[in-house]
Amino acid sequence: MSSTDSAAPRRTALDALHRSLGATMTDFAGWDMPLRYRSERDEHVAVRTAAGLFDLSHMGEITVTGPEAARLLNHALVGNIASVGPGRARYTMICRTDGGILDDLIVYRTADTEYLVVANASNAQVVLDALRERAAGFDAEVRDDRDAYALIAVQGPESPGILKSLTDADLDGLKYYAGLPGTVAGVPALIARTGYTGEDGFELFVKPEHAVELWQALTEAGGPAGLVPCGLSCRDTLRLEAGMPLYGHELTASLTPFDAGLGRVVKFDKEGDFVGREALTEAAARAESDPPRVLVGLVAEGRRVPRAGYPVVAAGQVIGEVTSGAPSPTLGRPIAMAYVDAAHSAPGTAGVGVDIRGSHEPYEVVPLPFYKRQK
Template sequence: MTDTPRTTALDAVHRALGATMTDFAGWDMPLRYGSEREEHQAVRTAAGLFDLSHMGEITVTGPEAAQLLDHALVGRLSAVAPGRARYTMICDAEGGILDDLIVYRLTEQDYLVVANAANAGTVLDALTERQPGFDALVRDDGAEYALLAVQGPEAAGILKGLTDADLDGLKYYAGLPGTVAGVPALIARTGYTGEDGFELFVSPGDAERLWQALTDAGRPVGLLPCGLSCRDTLRLEAGMPLYGHELTRATTPFDAGLGRVVKFDKPGDFVGRAALEAAAERARSNPPRKLVGLVAEGRRVPRAGYAVLDAEGGVIGEVTSGAPSPTLGRPIAMAYLDAEHATPGPAADTGVGVDIRGTKEPYAVVPLPFYQRAR
């Protein structure tokens, strides 16, 4: 007997809009409302509205909250100013990634740790296990929040009509308290689409009211409700890793090309330090593999787990994520390749291809990201 998926505060709204629902990390979530391509293009050209209430929210508070997070995570969270956010990771003692996180410093003693839905329990347990010895409290506050995101070039304009908050002064990876359509919110300039946008943390009881206000304000400029399917193609085009695909417990931040998030210069020890120092040295001297982009010369779509082949048909890597790219007009993928085969170039020069159901399909090796918005 399977457990019934959890629902967000916006479940009735999604169903009224005719969303195709799917079980994602134990949550019943909208996969799409209509055309995945139209939703994707709306975010690239206008704006999209997402329900992200399945994400996990963990509060870390107290006089030594900063020191606890410096010990528990790979980043230097004590250096984050109140009102700012930091992308970071939590690793195990062997340097393997337990999750990638966004951490908001709300005040001197209060942090909000946002975890991926599938890993929220793992992150909560790890922070709790690492708390003894620090004058700080770790608290699961997931039930206290609904999370809505407005993403796309029109996002700021839509939001400006609904809030008195200083959005022009709100930098990327920053957050401030305010009201949106009369609803108290933490307004964060963060996202997972490659576009400018905002994530709004509100009380679940205010979620429907805010969704409707954003829908009404965004309708004249082409805002569409968007599901998880287009969120995945948007993040893939932007070269953003997804836990369970590019990031796993068998992967270190250095394997993923994200060694910059590991701060060895912070005071005190942190979990996984010795293993990560060794991983950093391997990445400098003799990297075994590299995360790259692949662009199809044909139309066949690669999927996670497909083998990447060299000119002789030998396996040189594995696809971690793949999908048709609405922006590029052809299939794309991220893959880990043996370092000697990771140099960018067309398939005619590199001989690289993807084994798609027994046929080697030619793929160009390209640097990430595939797409970067004009700034």
């Protein structure tokens, strides 16, 4: 099936394996993905205390190669990609000319003139189209590599030990936001020390035909350490506790990086012009003089769970909106991220609540993230 065929959900190379494990499957961004295997709470706790195994093959991989690959990415994205060393990675964004966020990305420099851009599944086509359009006039090629990779993540405090038993790659020397080619359980892989859980962990880019073999080897090696397969549901509660933004929730095309409190990813001092520079210069100035709503953490005093879109209120006035909410297995209470007016954004601000179907439930404003691992 081609990447553009949207008639039926796409299936990853691990699809049959997920079903054999009894996974509850769900359509996510046009892919059939495991939501949970048994208990999403148990899967969440396993990642926090031991290790979890994720199929992330729905993510969108785009390879950019050629003598001017770095110049093209500097022009197309808001970050300074030219300064990323070989074997390193960078979190960045691609914006519209009006400064609105099209997607947040991780860019890996895999060789001197080669980069792997990883987009969110829901935006992969949009990012691909934008990069191809922005490549005009640059001596560089933008290649759709979504079918070339399966992506398996092992996350949690036990993940380094589990992976070490399957590879002779120098994991100790592999820093956070770095990637190196290696062999894991006999399978060639790009081993990246990245993740979306708030824990130490690795993301392994492999050929789809090697995915099942690698998953089974990791399952076997990780069993004694408490590793379990994990679905998208616990991935969401893990990233929420870690205060990590999700596109479509904390990040949207109607927000600039400055609105999202992530202005630091925009590098105005890099060489060459970049798409959205003018609008983002204005957004940066605006954020200085008239602070936008601030992304904060909210912790429930009661048991009711806030959901995206629910109004945040204070003294009978709407002061913001919930972007993500869920019960937190680690805190034992419902939590949420929300954009609120700057005047109500300080941790401990009194009188803040969430309007949950007409009832104003009290919430405490707390700094993000809700959870930070002990290093």
